[in-house]
Amino acid sequence: MYAIEPNDAIDVAREIAAANGYADRIEFHHARSTDVTLPERGEVLIADIGGMLPWFERAIPSIVDARRRLLAPDGVILPRRDTIWTAVVDAAEMYSRLTRGWEANEFGIDMSAARDLVVNAWARGRISEDQLLAPPRRCAGVDYANIDDPDVEMNVEWVIARAGVGHGVAAGFDRTVVEGVEISNAPDAPAHVRPTLVYEPVFFPWPRPLVLEAGDVVSLELKASLLHDEYVWAWKTQARRGNGETKGVFNQSTFLGTPLSLERFRRQARQ
Ligand SMILES: C[S@@+](CC[C@H](N)C(=O)[O-])C[C@H]1O[C@@H](n2cnc3c(N)ncnc32)[C@H](O)[C@@H]1O
Structure with a gap:
């Protein structure tokens, strides 16, 4: 058995293996x-x-790469697959946590430039079922035995089921680790x-909360593109009333959420 991990935490894994009598059965690669080549291909990755x-x-x-070089042709990959779910959410508290500090303006200082950055970055946080304004929609699947493309584009549309204030979109996955073993961080995942x-x-x-009514339609184009070692996420949202009238059009990206100076662009362009 081979255990591969670039982080120094691998030493803790070594200690745990030793404490449980597995030291001579696991070969650790820090x-x-x-960057690792193995003397044989594994049966399970x-x-x-x-x-x-x-997409991380x-x-x-x-x-x-591991599937091609380190795993036997009939080998098994865990996790097996993910299904991605997205939902329009009323997430006032999380939204306020992100933006409040840049809006409060207690000292009469305009800090909206920082607000523009934080609404172009994704955040993480719990969502409960009562925050969903429409049922989550499946928008992508990842089958680890077959995936090749590191990038993804997802298109999804919701018909709003109940009136509320939309603050953005929550996304998560249902993961089949192996048949019968499931975990989930999908927006409506049950606690267990x-x-x-x-x-x-x-x-x-x-960029701003949207008052939504039942019957409004929200559509989303969500893209992840791997650039060097990091993903750039882009999300385009359109909200319209049932009669087609536009309520909001947003075009956002983590590229706009990263402070990048013109000087840095010039330097990188020269490299
Ligand atoms: C999500 S964390 C692991 C979480 C852990 N399994 C748990 O349940 O708490 C991801 C780990 O994968 C390691 N990692 C990322 N890419 C790797 C690679 N190509 N080879 C080996 N380890 C990698 C990172 O260093 C990090 O420690």
């Missing part, structure tokens, strides 16, 4: 899997290297399948 969503750092390219210690739903905020 490295990224992409266990990769819990994603984030709150599967270089998780997908690493799994693709929530991995409370690690994964929470992701919240993509809107």
